Amino acid sequence: MHWYYYVIIIGILLLVALAIVKGNKKDFKLSLNKLVECLGGQDNIVSTEVNMSRFKVTLKDITKANKEAILKLGAKGVVEIDNQLKIILGNNAKQLKKYIDNIKTNKF
Secondary structure, three states: OHHHHHHHHHHHHHHHHHHHHHHHHHHHHHHHHHHHHHOHHHEEEEEEEOOOOHHHHEOOOHHOOHHHHHHHHOOOOOEEEOOOOEEEEOOHHHHHHHHHHHHHHHOO
8 A cells, every 4th residue: 555545544533533532522511511400400509529539519409419310421429418419420520520610600
């Protein structure tokens, strides 16, 4: 094969990789929206904290939270204590906190 075939193949692979990454970012943002909804909406969220892979959220009304839906969205565990949920999210915990902080301050 000539060298330009390799360049074309590499170019196509790069385009496919970029499309996959861009699609995953959109899917993740949709998941963040769904997680906020599962917490009872942004108005139900009082405060958030992150400790490594754990996301801790204090809610106005804990009964509005849907723990089963949170687990279906990929959480590895959910613990309820009083008006707080501790959610094991892995690497996504920091991103969820940042997302919630941004929507609470209307940066979206």
